[in-house]
Amino acid sequence: MIQKASLTSILFNVCLAGNRPFSLYYANANGSDNLLSEQYTSLANVHVHDKATQGVRLDIDALIKAAPADSDIFVCGPNGFINDVLKLSAQQGIDSERLHREFFTAEPIDHSNDGSFEVEIASTGQIVSVGKDESMLEALEDNGFFVPVSCEEGVCGTCITPLLGGEADHKDVFLNDKEKAQMDRVAVCCSRAKTPRLILDL
Incomplete structure (x- = not known):
């Protein structure tokens, strides 16, 4: 250690x-x-x-x-x-x-290339739009979906959510490089999408 x-x-x-x-x-x-x-x-x-x-x-x-x-x-x-x-x-x-x-804290996250994308809720098929100036977490909460959250900086891992489809643009420091490459979960508080839509196991 x-x-x-x-x-x-x-x-x-x-x-x-x-x-x-x-x-x-x-x-x-x-x-x-x-x-x-x-x-x-x-x-x-x-x-x-x-x-x-x-x-x-x-x-x-x-x-x-x-x-x-x-x-x-x-x-x-x-x-x-x-x-x-x-x-x-x-x-x-x-x-x-x-x-x-x-x-203890996240490094400043570069959001200069952030764009809008969609999140599909696997359990219902509902589509949630995520604007370029809002986080996935904010969009989900605005549409009535609860995701446990703590730091909201991509540090703690509380908001990590299973990812069933699409390619995430990982911006957290909780997952390591190998875990990020697996594309099977995503920190919804800070991460974005590289594809037009992400499918979340919610």
Whole structure:
């Protein structure tokens, strides 16, 4: 695990309770930013990297190269940090299914080429029009369809909906590249369509 801010404590404690081998690397700009309690920092497999004290950034590339071949990598923190880890992991040939990330905020989404499209509701055949200046979520809600939602930024995955037809223009950061390529689900809060119509399992 590579951590910049606060990784889900549940995952951390599951690893501890299950005696699963792991290493946690926690990077911060200076010691005062450290949010880990001594309960965790005292563990042999927890490594805190203080940039202010050590004078250099955490060597992400070296950590990834040193990881066992079958390792899963979990990362959270600022978007730039996460993207660095994902990029370097991909360069090392690590499958996207073994890369797990938790973004805190979405990067700005480019909507400059957004156009209108249609959504077909599979259960009823109803067609919902999505204007170029509204989200799929907004169009669905305006037509009486409820989709669970939380962040509305493509970060949390709450609004992920099964996609039965059409090609989505994925704009979320929740699904990985392999999942997006499967074209079997879509984040309706932010994603668009590359085809004139999407068919949703609603």
